[in-house]
Amino acid sequence: MDMDTLLVAPAGLEQVEGALARFFDESKVRAAKIGPGYHALWETLERCTAGGKRFRPRLVMSAYQMLGGTDLDNAAEVGAAFEMLHTALIVHDDVIDRDFIRRGIPNVSGRYRAIAEDAGLSPDGARHIGFSAGVIAGDLALSNAYRLLERADAPAATRRRLGEILDEAVFASAAGEFLDIETSLTSAMPPLEDIVQMARLKTSVYSFEGPLQAGAVLAGADEEVIGRLGDFGRDAGIAYQIADDLLGVFGNETRTGKTNWGDLREGKRTALMSYVAARPEWESISSLVGDSGMSASDADHVRRVLVDSGARDYSVDLAAQYAARARAHLESDAVPATLRSALHPVVTAVVDRVH
Template sequence: MVEDALQRFFDEAKLRAVSVNATYLGLWEALERATAGGKRSRPRLVMLAYRQLGGTDFCSAAALAASYELLHSALIIHDDVVDRDFVRRGIPNVSGHYRNRALRTGVSPVAAEHAGVSAGLLAGDLALSGAYRLLSSMEVPVALRQRLNDILDDAIFSSVGGEVLDIEFSRTAVMPSIEDITKTAHQKTSVYSFEAPLQAGAVLAAAPEPVVTALTSFGRYAGIAYQLADDVRGVFGKESLTGKTNWGDLREGKRTALLSYAATRPEWSRIAPLIGSQDMTARDAHCVQSVLVSCGAKDYAANLATENAHLAVMHLASGGVPEALHRSLKRMLFSAISDVDSH
């Protein structure tokens, strides 16, 4: 049902766009391609919570779930712009598609890159507005729609705040503490990827407030665990699986638990000059990766992800969360971090 809701959304949007001009239609088609093929993790959480908490209006639930997929698309498209990445899931992302198209017309690389990031910004904006549009299309009571709108709005507000911290940390010479790292992970990832989808699904199902609170607490630590694991993947994962080059985070100097820990080790002096270098080579990246393994940073980050996953599951024991939902969320979380779980 979620796929149907997304398809209807894009079909309607493309009909509106073609009445404006063909170029605008092309941007919508690029956004549709970018949204296709994902894991649909956030819609799955919305639907899982809604279904197992007794919800019955699956048309409204599908629209709500689809809104979180569009939010996810918006944030990763903008994140690629911030990180200056032109590839996602092994193929050109929105910015990469428009950059490559500009290059084929013979413009300079600088002009082509500008065309690419401009398209990425615009496509992300369209996805963001689309999330609100889908939510507003739900035929539910006004008070309920307002609460669901507030949950979505809080998710966006928090995610942007976390992204700003992420950018600022990468610009400073002082390595942030692990507390700052996990705070950023909560704001940037937990709220929109776990807390909000679970909250929204539970609220739409008219779940008791203690259940909503328990799911929110689960989401907080689940998101931190996922982000910590994702940061490990960002440096050590295969590009064909992660959808991003494993040079990106190192080249941008992204502050992660890996680097926070490594900065406390004697080996740090060997790789500090390479972190954040726009001239990073494959040899440089391999050097950094090797040191992060040998100094224990990779294991530290993996252990921290596992610890937060266990904290997340502990919160499901309170608030009257149904056992079936408890088991499903636990299984999903540990499956999501299993490739970096050191236990």
């Protein structure tokens, strides 16, 4: 589900674009001095960043302004830092997931795999060239998330705090990716608790908690608000992930832009699967889920079982519960009404999509 439609565009998004454009222009000038190939790698990285919907910068800019911040250029550097982290994570995630396409076009790995194939490498060799270019490009994006954050002008204590927030986002995202790998080593479906933890690590921290808290910290908000925004972000991210996993199985392919079949074929660990795996119905689908040879009619059968067993309703309800909890965290006099009303639709939209 596209995150962009979840949040009305705050002021300052052009400044974020400006910060990113400046950063890429400078980097490309530096890279061109080294050689045309390195310049082209930077162009590829810029293209990966260009397609984004700026959801995380939107959260940074919303929190910042609604908590009294007025220096949009400065906040935009923080927004750009989170966008760059997002690019780093998707580029490396694609390497880990062995994906060569993102948003319908070849990603970094896809582009360099094609170049290597044209150069006459074997399929395996070309694939590895693609992965290698992806590793390097992701490293550049990751390190420059720190560099963009450093560009924001702020007192030492604020800078330290912003650094900790970015660090927590990287630490949690890496943990989430790692747990994903660990889980993939067993065929067992993890308990719901683990699914929720993974959603928090992979989605909540860098996409919700971090951007909101960074905007608040830069605006000089008090601890109560910063804490509330963290709690909101945690539960909103979990609600988002549960809903996104529902759409991955039951969503309209045209609307979501991806097949609603891939997740079943991969055996993706979701709240849906965790629920059904603990029930007798599991027996009739356990050999299908995660089978790379799954047919369309197999997928239909699995979907039917997920509905009949109550797994679907359970997940829809669970997403709604986390959304409600997220909203409740904002019910504090410390949170300005404007911010509350900007953030409520984020979680409402999440739940509406899956009803």
